[in-house]
Amino acid sequence: MTAAAALTLTGCLQNPEAATGGGFGGVGAEPEEGDGVVSILGAFGGGEEEQFNASLAEFEEESGIDVQYVSDQDFTNTIQVRADAGDLPDIGLFPQPGGVLSLAERGLLVPIDSMLDYDEIESTLVNGFLDSARYDGRVYAAPMRMAVKSIVWYPKQAFEENGWDAEPATLEELDELAAQIQEDTDTPPWCIGWQSDQATGWVGTDWVEEYMLRLHGPDVYDDWIYHRMPFNDERVVEAVQAYGELATDDDVLGGSRGILNTPFADAMTPAFNEDPGCYLMRQGNFATGFFPEDVQENLDEEVGIFTFPPAADGFDGQPILGGGDLAAAFSYDTDTAAVMEFLASDQFGGPWAQAGGWLSPHTSFDASLYPDDTTRQIAEMGYTSDVFRYDGSDVMPREVGSGSFWTGMVDFQSGSASAQEMVDEIENGWPQSDEPMDEEGEDQ
Known part of the structure; x- marks a missing residue:
């Protein structure tokens, strides 16, 4: 047994929700001896693949484990096909929890409490993140990358020149800020774009999820x-x-219907004009990759951010909507356990963090490794949040989450359906075979 594997198996099996649900063996079962090779399938390609491998290099050298990563841009479908064929990797890196839950239901995944110290992982993770992969009372994947969506971006120079409030504490204060911007500049305050070819509508689902968290809280x-x-x-x-x-038409550049024709990647570009065409955009941390090159090169000076705030009369706390990548194990041996422990720890990701484009889900991660203050601020939004919740459309059945919810939001935004008509249509089309889960992730 390698030293890394030996460390993995000490102090494990602490999941307070551990049950007899599906998966491999039972809590306390000894893993098989590894063969020195661990295969991983994920969607990271190009520069991200390079940084993922770079983040594993030191671990491989110290542990003696050869980690063989394969990139597949169609991971979500490929992993299901390979599951049907009985040709699974040792570890899969899931961009959404829905795939984890479906394979856990089939008994193909190892519960993380069988091989990792559940309590130790949970103690440093952003609050609520670990529950995104809970099924039948047990957790089947560990977060290894975080995305933060509840960010409001603004052109810093324009805010400084006008003396606008860059820290609205509530949704009501955010509305006041938008009104002040419009009064001072005679310009729509919001930059919003949804156009994303066949995926048009996903930006709208994020907005609804943000409001659901703030108005009604994480339980609802x-x-x-x-x-x-x-x-x-x-x-x-x-x-x-x-x-x-x-x-509304007055509050968004291009009007409410122009939202559907504005590419989501270009939504904030007018904010960086000499005379900005809009000033506020709510979007995830990946948005920086679409900013003009000169803005990206001087991010800390050009762009300001604040957290999309809570509602004064809603949930008592600051929620964060986000996402991330989840590591799940299909095999149960000492080497797979060691790799899972490293991926799920605050020690993973240093080189990737320094290169940019990666956030650790661990509050104990060394934030000095992030490349700029803006990235550190974004990470801190997640770390200091009162509760973190995964993008809801990524958890819903595919027919809804990337189907009727997307198209329903387009209907609402275009004015062809009211809010009530839209949600009625989605409810009526909810897959009958999809049973709701209770609070412990069990089918009702």
Whole structure:
């Protein structure tokens, strides 16, 4: 047994929710001896693949384990095909929890409490992140990368020149800020673009999820995304309407219908003009990759950020909507356990963090490794949040999350459906075979 593997197996099996649910063996079963090779399948390609491998190099040298990573841009479908064929890697890196839950239901994944110290991982993770892969009372994947979506971006120089509030504490104060910008500049405050070819609509689902978290809190949010309450519940209607009240013709560059024709990647570009065409954009941390090159090269000076704030009369705390990549094991041996422990730790990702484009989900990660203050601020948003919740559309059945929810938001944004009509249509089309899960991730 390698030294790394030996360390992996000490102090494990601490999951307080451990049950007898599906998966490999039972809690306490000894893993098989590894053969020195661990295969990983994921969607990281190009520069991300290089940084992923660079982040594993020191671990491989110290542990003696050969980690063989294969990139597949169609990972979500490929992993299901390979599962059907009985040709699975040792570890899969899932960009969404839905795939984890479906394979856990089939008994193909190893519960992480069988090989990792559940309590230790949870103690440093962003609050609520680990539960994104809970099924039948047990967790089947560990976060190894974080994405933060609840970010409002703005052109820093324009804010400084006008003396605008860059730290609105509530949604109500955010509305006041938008009104002040419009009054001072006679310009729409919001930069919003949804156009994403066949995926148009996903930006709109993020907006509704943000409002669901803030108006009604994480418990109601969970009931909604797991269909423990109807999609057309009045609280969902309220969230859709709250977004609609923000994105009016007067408040968005191009008007409310222009949103559908504005590429999401170009939404904020007008904010960097000498005379900005808009000033505020709510979008995830990946947005920096679409900013003009001169802005990217001087990010800290050009762009300011603040967290999309809570509602004064809503959830008592600061929620964060986000996402991330989850490491899940298909095999149960000492080498796979060692690699899983490293991927799930705050020691993974240093080279990737320094290169940019990667955030650790661990609050204990060395933030000095991030390349700029903006990235450190974004990471801190996640680390200091009161609760983190995964993008709901990534958890819902595919027919809804990347189907009727997307198209429904397009119908709402275009004015062809009211909020109530939209959610009614989605509820009526919810897959009948998809059983809701209770709070422990068990089918009802």
